[in-house]
Amino acid sequence: MAVQIKSKDVAAMKPQEFRELVRKGEWTGHTLLACRNYAQNNLAIVPRDYAFEFLLFCMRNPRPCPVVDVTEPGSPHPMRVAPTADLRTDLPRYRVFKNGELVDEPTNVTKYWRDDLVAFLIGCSATFDWALRTANVDFRLLGAYTSNIQCVPAGPFYGPMVVSCRTFKTHEDAVRAIQIGSRYLVSHGPPIHIGDPSSIGIGDVTKPDQAVINPLPAPGASEVILTWGCGITPQTTALAAKLPILITHKGGHMFINDLLVEQTANL
Amino acid sequence: MAVQIKSKDVAAMKPQEFRELVRKGEWTGHTLLACRNYAQNNLAIVPRDYAFEFLLFCMRNPRPCPVVDVTEPGSPHPMRVAPTADLRTDLPRYRVFKNGELVDEPTNVTKYWRDDLVAFLIGCSATFDWALRTANVDFRLLGAYTSNIQCVPAGPFYGPMVVSCRTFKTHEDAVRAIQIGSRYLVSHGPPIHIGDPSSIGIGDVTKPDQAVINPLPAPGASEVILTWGCGITPQTTALAAKLPILITHKGGHMFINDLLVEQTANL
Numbered sequence: 001m002a003v004q005i006k007s008k009d010v011a012a013m014k015p016q017e018f019r020e021l022v023r024k025g026e027w028t029g030h031t032l033l034a035c036r037n038y039a040q041n042n043l044a045i046v047p048r049d050y051a052f053e054f055l056l057f058c059m060r061n062p063r064p065c066p067v068v069d070v071t072e073p074g075s076p077h078p079m080r081v082a083p084t085a086d087l088r089t090d091l092p093r094y095r096v097f098k099n100g101e102l103v104d105e106p107t108n109v110t111k112y113w114r115d116d117l118v119a120f121l122i123g124c125s126a127t128f129d130w131a132l133r134t135a136n137v138d139f140r141l142l143g144a145y146t147s148n149i150q151c152v153p154a155g156p157f158y159g160p161m162v163v164s165c166r167t168f169k170t171h172e173d174a175v176r177a178i179q180i181g182s183r184y185l186v187s188h189g190p191p192i193h194i195g196d197p198s199s200i201g202i203g204d205v206t207k208p209d210q211a212v213i214n215p216l217p218a219p220g221a222s223e224v225i226l227t228w229g230c231g232i233t234p235q236t237t238a239l240a241a242k243l244p245i246l247i248t249h250k251g252g253h254m255f256i257n258d259l260l261v262e263q264t265a266n267l
Numbered sequence: 268m269a270v271q272i273k274s275k276d277v278a279a280m281k282p283q284e285f286r287e288l289v290r291k292g293e294w295t296g297h298t299l300l301a302c303r304n305y306a307q308n309n310l311a312i313v314p315r316d317y318a319f320e321f322l323l324f325c326m327r328n329p330r331p332c333p334v335v336d337v338t339e340p341g342s343p344h345p346m347r348v349a350p351t352a353d354l355r356t357d358l359p360r361y362r363v364f365k366n367g368e369l370v371d372e373p374t375n376v377t378k379y380w381r382d383d384l385v386a387f388l389i390g391c392s393a394t395f396d397w398a399l400r401t402a403n404v405d406f407r408l409l410g411a412y413t414s415n416i417q418c419v420p421a422g423p424f425y426g427p428m429v430v431s432c433r434t435f436k437t438h439e440d441a442v443r444a445i446q447i448g449s450r451y452l453v454s455h456g457p458p459i460h461i462g463d464p465s466s467i468g469i470g471d472v473t474k475p476d477q478a479v480i481n482p483l484p485a486p487g488a489s490e491v492i493l494t495w496g497c498g499i500t501p502q503t504t505a506l507a508a509k510l511p512i513l514i515t516h517k518g519g520h521m522f523i524n525d526l527l528v529e530q531t532a533n534l
Contacts, residue, residue, distance in 0.1 A: 052318050052322065055319065056337055059334060070326060070327075080419070154339075266456070266457070
């Protein structure tokens with residue numbers, strides 16, 4: 001690339017501008033701080049034959065899998081939240097699975113596209129993090145974990161809920177986070193658990209499956225840990241079902257839609 | 268029936284008790300005041316072949332069509348909101364359509380049931396009315412109307428949004444109703460329109476397609492009219508698509524699920 005683009009530049013961008021950059025292959029990094037205050041989504045693309053049961057799975061598990069948009073079979077355009085976007089090219093990094101095996105981690109999935117593919121955009125914690133920051137809530141995101149909570153199954157889709165933990169220094173901030181989460185149901189809503197995560201199968205919060213920072217400092221004894229459903233859940237579930245083809249974003253490399261976080265409140 | 272059951276008796280019943288009564292054919296009347304403070308649902312049953320696009324239609328039009336539960340193909344049990352219920356028998360009156368034509372208005376649909384049928388429970392204004400009454404909001408439900416707002420289509424499903432209008436004597440109560448609606452997204456959420464309904468194609472609010480009382484007194488000049496998406500929308504849309512078979516509840520004869528209205532807040 002001719003010009004080096006920095007994180008602070010993409011943080012200030014509008015979604016259309018950022019997606020254009022990604023589409024041209026000029027940004028292949030993560031999106032965690034891109035397009036400040038705009039909503040981000042997890043992506044899962046499945047064949048039409050599995051789309052009803054996958055949508056059903058998401059509906060039955062709204063905390064980890066809040067559905068934000070679903071495309072027409074064969075169409076890469078999310079008409080509800082970003083009609084000008086192309087989901088084949090507008091995420092910085094994808095993962096392509098065939099029969100449950102990772103076959104590629106490309107920066108676009110144009111060559112894998114088929115007329116029967118249906119794209120699901122699922123709410124993402126990164127959106128909620130913007131909402132917490134905007135409200136001056138002091139928190140630390142610990143990472144993502146596989147809990148011992150089983151999702152409600154649908155067709156071939158079943159398995160444990162992946163969750164994310166955040167820690168709060170004050171009870172006031174923890175309560176405020178629950179209030180704020182209740183407004184953002186499409187970004188995982190309120191937490192699914194309060195307090196010691198070991199009771200939902202998370203033995204050591206300093207060892208997430210996916211860490212944001214590494215090594216992760218342990219929460220202080222007086223901190224409150226809240227656990228939310230995580231948008232990795234629909235991906236791991238679809239993966240376990242060993243679909244003939246499954247396309248997801250790569251962790252941290254999300255889709256950024258046209259909506260300000262605040263526009264998704266009570267949506 | 269051996270004993271005459273009165274409206275005030277069913278108002279005090281718990282959902283399981285009321286559904287048992289309905290299942291035995293001992294209550295075939297409307298449900299508008301049954302099981303006080305429990306959530307009611309609209310019903311639409313479609314063949315599996317149409318279920319994905321119908322679910323997609325509902326997801327794309329969440330105000331008129333908030334999805335509360337979807338059954339497994341062939342199963343009449345809504346596992347999320349009333350696992351002990353049987354949707355073939357537990358509503359007081361159904362309507363059965365074949366290729367878009369009404370063929371029956373039975374009190375159960377056991378003989379029409381097929382292994383490929385999928386039942387959708389959709390949020391219902393009656394639930395929201397309980398929430399308003401519980402909050403001491405003074406309002407009058409006018410009725411249901413076909414607006415000139417086109418729903419977002421999905422597959423064979425498209426058409427105008429059916430809406431319901433409520434009138435409020437004070438601005439305070441109208442604002443309170445919007446606040447309360449924002450908590451009950453599965454019961455149509457906030458209104459889709461404020462003020463004069465003629466701008467969304469409703470020429471005369473005293474002449475609804477479905478009136479609650481008849482004749483309907485006109486709202487006073489100082490009253491505020493708010494308009495909500497209505498759960499009749501998915502039914503009229505499915506009907507217009509002339510599915511080989513479509514089963515709905517008969518207007519006013521809803522399904523009552525296990526959840527208190529308050530349990531559906533921020534759900």
